Amino acid sequence: MQNIASHILSDRIMALSESQTIAMAKKGRELAAQGHDIINLSFGEPDFQTPQYIKDAAKEAIDDGFTFYTPVPGYPALRQAIADKFKRDNNLDYGPDNIVVSTGAKQSIANAVMCLVNPGDEVIVFSPYWVSYEEIVKLAEGIPVPLQGRLENDFKVTPEQLENAITSNTKVVMYSSPCNPTGSVFDEQELLAIAKVLEKHPQVYIIADEIYEYINFGGKHASMAGFDFIKDRVITVNGFSKGYAMTGWRVGYIAAHKDIAVACEKMQSQITSGTCSIAQKAAHAALLGGNESALEMRDAYLRRRDLVLEIMQDIPGFKTNVPTGAFYIFPDVSYYFGKSINGNIINSALDLSLYLLTDAHVALVSGEAFGAPQCIRFSYATSDDKLIEALRRIKESLAKLQ
Numbered sequence: 001m002q003n004i005a006s007h008i009l010s011d012r013i014m015a016l017s018e019s020q021t022i023a024m025a026k027k028g029r030e031l032a033a034q035g036h037d038i039i040n041l042s043f044g045e046p047d048f049q050t051p052q053y054i055k056d057a058a059k060e061a062i063d064d065g066f067t068f069y070t071p072v073p074g075y076p077a078l079r080q081a082i083a084d085k086f087k088r089d090n091n092l093d094y095g096p097d098n099i100v101v102s103t104g105a106k107q108s109i110a111n112a113v114m115c116l117v118n119p120g121d122e123v124i125v126f127s128p129y130w131v132s133y134e135e136i137v138k139l140a141e142g143i144p145v146p147l148q149g150r151l152e153n154d155f156k157v158t159p160e161q162l163e164n165a166i167t168s169n170t171k172v173v174m175y176s177s178p179c180n181p182t183g184s185v186f187d188e189q190e191l192l193a194i195a196k197v198l199e200k201h202p203q204v205y206i207i208a209d210e211i212y213e214y215i216n217f218g219g220k221h222a223s224m225a226g227f228d229f230i231k232d233r234v235i236t237v238n239g240f241s242k243g244y245a246m247t248g249w250r251v252g253y254i255a256a257h258k259d260i261a262v263a264c265e266k267m268q269s270q271i272t273s274g275t276c277s278i279a280q281k282a283a284h285a286a287l288l289g290g291n292e293s294a295l296e297m298r299d300a301y302l303r304r305r306d307l308v309l310e311i312m313q314d315i316p317g318f319k320t321n322v323p324t325g326a327f328y329i330f331p332d333v334s335y336y337f338g339k340s341i342n343g344n345i346i347n348s349a350l351d352l353s354l355y356l357l358t359d360a361h362v363a364l365v366s367g368e369a370f371g372a373p374q375c376i377r378f379s380y381a382t383s384d385d386k387l388i389e390a391l392r393r394i395k396e397s398l399a400k401l402q
């Protein structure tokens with residue numbers, strides 16, 4: 001087949017970074033095909049099955065004939081259930097008109113960015129950040145402005161940092177809490193301090209990604225939209241992928257000021273229309289069933305976090321925070337930079353993660369993808385046995401570096 005020369009493709013797609021994880025994934029597949037037992041700690045998804053009552057609701061939806069296009073922002077009953085969830089869990093008052101259901105939270109974020117960002121607008125992204133934030137901003141021709149949280153501060157950006165980063169060109173601030181990849185969680189006081197900064201800049205909108213809300217080991221989840229003085233400027237993103245173990249179903253949503261919700265609906269109407277009818281019925285059942293199953297999974301993640309942290313204490317040179325949410329640990333591994341094996345020098349987190357893949361047969365994601373090139377992301381959404389074995393192998397491989 002003839003290659004499509006890069007000048008044929010749009011500037012838009014050429015400006016998008018290729019995923020940093022592609023090299024890892026390819027190498028991992030090659031090694032697995034050669035018969036190696038690869039332990040994959042690179043996945044950003046729960047290892048649990050979707051709870052049975054949710055699956056049953058999807059089967060019923062098919063049998064009951066829910067096979068037609070849905071309203072673009074989602075079935076009214078689902079949007080009402082999401083509004084009820086915001087009241088129940090977050091004490092936030094929204095109606096169905098404030099809610100837009102999308103094909104995963106990723107589309108919710110893309111809708112919001114496309115609707116708010118003009119070419120040249122600056123978007124402050126709290127860093128380390130989820131891989132897609134920067135690229136979505138670039139697609140909207142905005143300028144991503146990463147703001148680096150320090151490991152010593154639990155990777156959290158401070159209000160002072162934010163104040164110094166905001167310019168007259170800043171249009172949006174975006175972050176996730178609980179955070180992928182650091183597991184950090186802003187508590188209410190920390191969010192309030194950030195909200196107070198944002199209060200002074202009325203041109204700035206906030207995309208608050210709360211998709212890991214139910215995987216929170218600390219206190220109560222805090223929402224930026226909980227502060228009335230900025231609520232109208234907050235787009236809260238959430239979804240079913242993480243809390244309900246529904247990554248493949250593709251259901252996410254926003255809650256926002258009605259005008260922003262209408263804009264997101266318009267954007268979505270021209271790109272994908274409403275998300276899958278059957279997945280929406282399943283998501284509705286998930287909400288009606290409460291969050292008990294989500295909390296059970298959270299307890300399992302907490303146990304695994306403690307297991308991994310304990311073992312990591314014995315791995316020289318790994319510096320970590322204590323994550324209080326999500327299912328990731330993001331150690332600073334820069335201690336190993338400059339070390340070598342058989343004449344091959346480890347110069348970066350990418351080099352180290354490739355080495356750990358080939359030598360320890362453990363797949364991880366290097367921090368470059370998250371704006372933190374000194375770190376590596378471990379997902380602990382897998383069984384205790386695999387975690388123990390993966391860390392044993394990693395320790396052994398690291399010990400060979402000189």
Ligand SMILES: Cc1ncc(COP(=O)(O)O)c(C=O)c1O
Pocket residue numbers: 044103104105106107130176179180209211239240241247250251252
């Ligand atoms: C922080 C964060 N936001 C959004 C998403 C996207 O979730 P969804 O599967 O609903 O598109 C992810 C998925 O990894 C994520 O980690």
